[in-house]
Amino acid sequence: MILDTFEALAMVSAIFAILILGTTHLRTNLSFYSLHTMAIAAVTAWIANITHEDHLYLVAAGVFIIKSWGIPWYLNSVIKKINIGTDGGAFIAAPLSMHLGALMLGLSFMISQQIPGLIGEPDSRLGSTAAMSILFTGVLLMLTRRAAISQIVGFLVIENGIYLFAVTQTHGMPLMIEMGLLLEVLVAVMVAGLLLFNIKKSFEHIDVSQLTELKD
Amino acid sequence: MINDPTTISAANLFTSASAIWLAGLVITAVGRERVKSKFLAFLMLAGALLTLGGAALSWNQSIEYNQLQYISFGLVPADSIVDSLSVPFLGLLGMLASAAAVASPCHVESLNSQGKKGHYWKLTFIFLIGLQQVLLAANGIAFLVFWEIMSLSSAGLVAADHIRHRAQRAAFAYLTATRISTAFITAAFLWMHQNTGSWSLSSWHFGTEQSIVAAGLLLIAVCTKAGVWPMHVWLPLAYPEPPGPTSAVFSGLVGNISIYLLMRMLLAGECHHLGIAYAAIALGTISALWGVLFALMERDLKKLLAYSTVENMGIILTAIGVAILAHCHNLDTIATLACAAALFHTLNHGLVKALLFLGAASVERAVHTRELSALGGLAKNMPWTMLCFFIGSLSICAMPPMNCFASKWLVYQTFFQLSFANAPILERAMSLAMVGILAFVGALSLACFTKAVGIAFLGRPRSNAAAKAKESTTSGPDGLILAQVILAIACVMIGTSVPIALDGLAPALRHLTHDQFVIGSTLFPIPQGQLALVGGILVSSIYLFVLGGRSGDVKSYITWDCGFGPLSTRAEETGSSFSHPIGRIFSQILQLKVTTEISGKDRRHFPESVRVETFMTPILETKLYRPIMGLFDWLSASLVRLQTGSIHIHLLYVFLTMLLLVFLGTNI
């Protein structure tokens, strides 16, 4: 199987997403996230190149600027302000969850071979494999980590997975929808960041596993 | 079916070996203390050598004969068969029994009570006869009878030191395990007899639909007897207990005999059940990981070796699993490789484990303890034991010029070749994962055996007994040392001439793979002998040209002590501290807990005393076996109510049972 550039880029983004799982050091997480999103921007640009849909270049630029620079930069500043460098404790040890994520990549490969009606040759559906694996990775990140920052990163990774899936299957939606989605994510992250300040201020920690105390 | 002179003489050799051992048994029973232990050892050695000779004569053709024609076990006479599969195991038996015979006199002379001496000889002779006849048995009934003789006599050997609580417990655990395994084997045999109508072992085929039950029962039985996870809990208790020399035969053959049974039934019997293959691979993998991890954490030298047996049984079981898997997919080359791996590793492991147990026995004799924390620095006082134990450790860690490297390589190669064979993708993924797991197990066993050698033999002595240890009772090397040297030489010889050894195993492989065309020497392409030679030349030339000629410059001084004066031996690394970092990584499985107590006025800066304790709770025993044992306790406590003491009620029970049996028998 010869990888074409598009599939290779999608796999690179999936691999970077899995590498996020490997450490509880939040800034390293964010830099891996940034690399991961850059690969996704590159995928978008490459699809634009193939399909000659020029508006996808704009989307790629938007993803690059907002998601792979803006959001990590903003979250980095949040981390600096609330002064929490590492995730307190993962439910599953970080190395183990990374290896789980890697296994999920294999699993999504098997799944994407089975799903009928996907775009792509039946023996090379690496685009949808990558998208699905990114989705799983995001879920795994949200499941295993305690700190609220990691939850945000997990959410962003899931969002990237959905986006990649859409892009590989439809070869790009209209510009307005893409831009709307991007802005929505940006707003969500801003709100989450603001919430974080307040959580930190009132509870002295950002451990979401202790939010259960809030019920009733 | 005796047809030509060599087979006649081979059959006669086996029969006379048994006869000699039987004679030894009778002489011990009759003669009591008048018999010299040297004479009995000579009988044992003669039997062992006859077995070896018989194996050598019959390695290429199978003989069926009826040595015990006058004995009949009710259903069938006790037929014997020597086929290509039993020959390697008979050879191993001969080898280990001769080593044990050489080591026996000096062990027996060190025993103080006459009863113990008699006990030792009687049980050893029965054990050897049982082992040999199990390997020769041609039908299920004979197999079961001799299997029982072997199991019970070995249980007696485990209980040799029965005054101690530890030995009692070990003997009970071992007895339970052998009971369970015999029960399952009997059930499997009955099932196969029901399906085929024959008691002959060679007529049973496991390719049919119904046979999966028997195959499953056999797998459970073998796992119990060989000590595969999760039925291995008896093994670290029982293996250290048999007295010195017999521990070689015990450790080298008790597990291997059950592997032999599995090979004879499932591999030679053409088992075609994927489920059995998966179960074998899964149990084997867990067992390999579990065994080596617990071996690493162990503080008792012999228990460490026992856990390492669990590991190796697991590896062999995975190879057998792959062989069945390959049979199912018709992958002939892989099946051949897997059979070769399983068979060769079984034999090598038996040899090496016997060597290591003899080494541990020698250490125990000199220092009177097996605790690693009380050993150390034995290399000075016990050079021969150290050398042999070192060779054994190299071999069991599968280091290149040794015999176990060849068999471990075959295991690796089996999985590696499965990864690009024509098999389902999940199985190929599993096989590559297994390569990684085997590497992990290999690294763990390296850690484990560097610990065993490094802590027991190197460094400075950690106790007075270790400092004053003496290798042998006489001035020169005595029997125990000689036995180790024999086995160590055998290991090195096999290691450096693997193609010859594999050629010797070719008939057995043909038997296991149903007459595939097998050339033993091509299975293992690495020229280990030449590599060892080149390595030897390189090392000696470096000695001559780089290090040589400067012995005058070498100063002998104390170990670097940072200038603080004499270094206390308590500053040395102990066995538990050596393995602690790894233990921390796997603390969940090992249930490893560390408590630290610091006392003093200013505890933080000027502690007066620091007390650190590490605990390990064996998770399987507490979480799995204790509830099961609790269940049995409860059951038996509630069954007590049935026993009223009234004779009428008991008669009623008899009557009811008879009624039940009548109903069952008439199929109403």
Add this chain to the structure above:
Amino acid sequence: MIAINTEAILETLAFVATFLLLPPLLVGIIRKTKARFQNRIGAPLLQPYFDLMKLMSKGETISKHTSWIFRSTAAINVSLLIILAFLAPWTSLRPFNLGADLFLVIYLLALTRFFTVLSALDAGSAFGGFGASREVTLALLVEPAVILCLAAIGSVSQTSDLGVAFSFNNVSLINQPGLWFIAGCGLFLASLVELSRMPADDPTTHLELTMVHEAMILENSAANLALVEYSHFLKILILLGISSQCLLHAIPFFWHTSQLILALASILSIMILAASIAIIESVAVKLRWTKLPEFIAYSVAMSIFCVFIALSKNLN
């Protein structure tokens, strides 16, 4: 085997020359680069040779508690690594086609570790014990990664002979830049740990409580120490060489090019990897012992990716 022609002779000569000269030079490059990063001029590139010479002429001190293991370990390790250098595919030059079996290579490396660990325990000092215990722990975590990366490559080329798998004429492995690149990264990360370099161990520190490799060889001196150092240099050469070969295979330019360029590129890439070790050591810190499994996990993750690529490549 070896055909007698000028090309083969030249190849042999080039191989022997690199194998003899490169190992200490690599350490020189690492030290020089680090010195430059710290705004120092640093010792000359050839300093490791001078160090070795000097060590050879010194008088030796041996602890009286040691046994023959300690005295023979250095010689055994050097011979094992020389054998390995002739077997393992650390450069594109392979004049002696001896058949480098994957598992043999791994187990020969393990054998050197076996001896090193035992000799560390031999003197009975506390530091040797620390070092030995840490060494086996690290090896345990790294071993699966190394073997899986190489086994994935071998599985794609359907042979366990690394000489065949790493040859540039092997058709089945060309067009697999992803596999080679990821395997190269995984192996490089693993070699950082195996070679006791920065995130795992600080080779320049002499604080006995934190070091791994240095703690193990604390008792060696003079010629013995020179041999230990030289075997470590050889190990650097072999491990970095294997990683660099993987990375070279990932670059399409080298798939169809002449032997000479390949040979030069292999040597150059080993040097570049050595320099990048120095850069990593200058910008990164030594990780805490408890954080090391996290670092090694990245190498294992790479090996898992390699396995996936190998499995999907052989899809039937």
